[in-house]
Amino acid sequence: MLHIKCPHCGMRSQNEFSYGGDASVKRPELGKDISNEEWDNYVYNRKSLRGKHWELWQHLSGCRQWIKVERDTATHEIFKTLKANEEIS
Amino acid sequence: MQKYSVFSLIKNALSNHEKWDLAWKDPSPKNEYDVVIIGGGGHGLATAYYLAKEHKITNVAIIEKGWIGGGNVGRNTTIIRSNYMHDDNALFSEFGMDLWRKMSQDLNYNVMFSPRGIINLAHSDAQMNVYARRGNSMRLNGIDAVLLNREQVKEIIPMADFSENVRFPIFGGLMQPSAGTARHDAVAWGYARQADSMGVDIIQNCEVTGFDVSAGKINGVRTSRGNIKAKKIGLCVAGSTNILAEKLNMTLPIETHLLQACVSEPVKPVLDKVVTFGAGHFYISQSDKGEMVMGGDLDGYNSYAQRGNLPTLQHVLTEGIAMMPFLSKLKMLRTWGGIMDMSMDGSPIIDKTHIEGLYLNCGWCYGGFKATPASGWTFAHTIAQDRVHDLNAGYSLNRFNTGHLLDEKGLGTKTWIS
Numbered sequence A: 001m002l003h004i005k006c007p008h009c010g011m012r013s014q015n016e017f018s019y020g021g022d023a024s025v026k027r028p029e030l031g032k033d034i035s036n037e038e039w040d041n042y043v044y045n046r047k048s049l050r051g052k053h054w055e056l057w058q059h060l061s062g063c064r065q066w067i068k069v070e071r072d073t074a075t076h077e078i079f080k081t082l083k084a085n086e087e088i089s
Numbered sequence B: 001m002q003k004y005s006v007f008s009l010i011k012n013a014l015s016n017h018e019k020w021d022l023a024w025k026d027p028s029p030k031n032e033y034d035v036v037i038i039g040g041g042g043h044g045l046a047t048a049y050y051l052a053k054e055h056k057i058t059n060v061a062i063i064e065k066g067w068i069g070g071g072n073v074g075r076n077t078t079i080i081r082s083n084y085m086h087d088d089n090a091l092f093s094e095f096g097m098d099l100w101r102k103m104s105q106d107l108n109y110n111v112m113f114s115p116r117g118i119i120n121l122a123h124s125d126a127q128m129n130v131y132a133r134r135g136n137s138m139r140l141n142g143i144d145a146v147l148l149n150r151e152q153v154k155e156i157i158p159m160a161d162f163s164e165n166v167r168f169p170i171f172g173g174l175m176q177p178s179a180g181t182a183r184h185d186a187v188a189w190g191y192a193r194q195a196d197s198m199g200v201d202i203i204q205n206c207e208v209t210g211f212d213v214s215a216g217k218i219n220g221v222r223t224s225r226g227n228i229k230a231k232k233i234g235l236c237v238a239g240s241t242n243i244l245a246e247k248l249n250m251t252l253p254i255e256t257h258l259l260q261a262c263v264s265e266p267v268k269p270v271l272d273k274v275v276t277f278g279a280g281h282f283y284i285s286q287s288d289k290g291e292m293v294m295g296g297d298l299d300g301y302n303s304y305a306q307r308g309n310l311p312t313l314q315h316v317l318t319e320g321i322a323m324m325p326f327l328s329k330l331k332m333l334r335t336w337g338g339i340m341d342m343s344m345d346g347s348p349i350i351d352k353t354h355i356e357g358l359y360l361n362c363g364w365c366y367g368g369f370k371a372t373p374a375s376g377w378t379f380a381h382t383i384a385q386d387r388v389h390d391l392n393a394g395y396s397l398n399r400f401n402t403g404h405l406l407d408e409k410g411l412g413t414k415t416w417i418s
Helices: A036-043 B006-014 B042-055 B087-107 B125-140 B150-156 B184-197 B241-247 B310-323 B325-329 B372-385
Strands: A003-006 A010-013 A018-022 A052-058 A066-072 A078-083 B032-038 B060-063 B118-122 B146-149 B172-176 B201-203 B208-214 B217-223 B226-235 B254-264 B274-277 B282-286 B292-302 B332-343 B349-352 B358-362
Touching: A003 A066, A003 A078, A018 B292, A052 B292, B032 B042, B032 B217, B042 B060, B042 B184, B042 B372, B060 B226, B087 B184, B087 B372, B118 B125, B118 B150, B125 B146, B125 B172, B146 B150, B150 B172, B184 B201, B184 B372, B208 B226, B208 B241, B226 B372, B241 B254, B254 B310, B274 B310, B282 B310, B292 B310, B292 B332, B310 B325, B349 B372, B358 B372
Parallel strands: B032 B060, B032 B226, B060 B201, B118 B274, B226 B358
Antiparallel strands: A003 A010, A018 A052, A052 A066, A066 A078, B118 B172, B146 B172, B208 B217, B217 B226, B254 B292, B254 B332, B274 B282, B282 B292, B349 B358
């Protein structure tokens, strides 16, 4: 089982969280003209790499906050967690 | 190649089974091939077989990082069906059903195809309506479908929970009588043996490290066992598609996820159908050895680990016990995991790419095994003719760009949210 350190609540079991996908994807800016390709990349295309991966999780059965988690997709090791508004460095 | 028959069995029994030929050779890679297929799983092996059989292209290599049949073709729950509503999926899968029916004879290899029927259970009136609609769509496409009421389902699978006070009562179900199961390893081995006999090189323990692309054309592939030139290269590496796509500077509408399955200890024959739970994600059948073969949800986060976590397994088996309470008495024999290409609409991709000579076969989500023959057949056509066949025209790569999604389940763009 994964153990995820929620930046608000501390270490909790995976059962309390739900997954939200790649955290490095950025929505194209509002009001800006965007190409089909940019929209495609935002909605559908994902790198989904083997290795370190920044991803969104929601502490659904806890504080209900969205958080960012850096996890290895091959070993499931978790390196770092951030609040949703903190930038990935 | 030695033909397998009752006579060859008797003959070899007399020599203590010490004189059987090897089922396939173990060649070293040549410098150049007409076609290189990357991935020695079911789809890759089937593709090579149909390239040789249907298109007479035999200067073909299959390169495989590990051993053939060690990925998802060896890890699935062996279900074969074509109970789809959308035309593209239905016609493709039903074409595959025909290939399944003929496969053991075609390959001279017993794949133990067992068309025992599949029942999707319904747990509400609304779900019965949806199934009636899907069943009608299937019949319009020439696929057998029978809508069953509660009593009819009870007659076929009395071991399911038909008591009154349950959270998800069984209202009825949709049955495809011609669906079933097959021996998954035999499918890989049967295709490998026939492809090998027609001249295809099956090269194992050969990892792809890069590609040679120039002026928008593919020229070859770099591997751990040397460079191999080829004008046409087909990718059949579901589960590792994103890793190879990165080497090609491509970003695909695919995420790699983990799916678990498990079997119980073997018991006497109790279940002669494939059954799926309608209020969650759980499916079950009984193997010829008597084990209950079960599977369900993805673990739910991007993963390349071919092993799962317990919370998902517990969740899936809770559904199983809700559907068939006797399962709680069984001991678990084995659990395992495989990694899936989860495409963004739940349907696969079999298409050309923007690189000339590079062909893509991926995005099978958790439905790859049943598609093995149809996938190989259409992918071989796409590679040999350099154009897609009508059967896989719907599985295009640019459908995400044009909006022609094949969203069979209506799950939207994140198929792992269920």
